[in-house]
Amino acid sequence: MDNPPPLASRIPSVRTMHDDSVTDEYAWLLKKDDPATLAYLEAENAHTEQAVAGLAALREDIFEKIKGRTQETDLTVPARKGDWWYYTRTVEGQQYRIHCRRAVLAGEVLPPLAADGQPLAGEQVLLDGNALAGDSEFFALGAFRFESWPLAECTDVLTDLVLHHGFTVGWDLR
Numbered sequence: 001m002d003n004p005p006p007l008a009s010r011i012p013s014v015r016t017m018h019d020d021s022v023t024d025e026y027a028w029l030l031k032k033d034d035p036a037t038l039a040y041l042e043a044e045n046a047h048t049e050q051a052v053a054g055l056a057a058l059r060e061d062i063f064e065k066i067k068g069r070t071q072e073t074d075l076t077v078p079a080r081k082g083d084w085w086y087y088t089r090t091v092e093g094q095q096y097r098i099h100c101r102r103a104v105l106a107g108e109v110l111p112p113l114a115a116d117g118q119p120l121a122g123e124q125v126l127l128d129g130n131a132l133a134g135d136s137e138f139f140a141l142g143a144f145r146f147e148s149w150p151l152a153e154c155t156d157v158l159t160d161l162v163l164h165h166g167f168t169v170g171w172d173l174r
Helices: 035-068 129-133
Strands: 013-017 020-024 079-081 082-088 098-103 124-128 141-147 153-161 166-174
Touching: 098 129, 098 141, 124 129, 124 141
Parallel strands: none
Antiparallel strands: 013 020, 079 082, 082 098, 098 124, 141 153, 153 166
16 A cells, blocks of 8 residues: 555543543544544545555455345235234335335234235335435434324334434324
């Protein structure tokens, strides 16, 4: 490797809490929008790219092998709650889970099986992560809860579309 890694400047910063003082020489890196922080991170990223450039073909080969062994269209084992089977499924080419339920059929004791992760007959989609994500560059489902009452159903969702900028609370009452 030709270039040594960039060295972060050591700028002492003292913070005190409960009469205990700590000196942090890298606290300046917490300022995400500071030009010095951005310049250092860009230099570090450039160094990393140069250091691992020779591994690009190997990285792609490993990725393709893992992908080739992964069943993208799949279904979790349904779990029974009351008169419903709850499960999630994934679809090839889509990035996020689809949360579903299906009514328990008369006399049904064992969880229903689907052929290669296909939707179960009578499936109700409760939440489609792909639809929620839309065309966002980032999506995280922080929490999902579905409640069913005799006269109404409620869905509570926490989502993050901006990468660690906090979750947005959403709900739907039907």
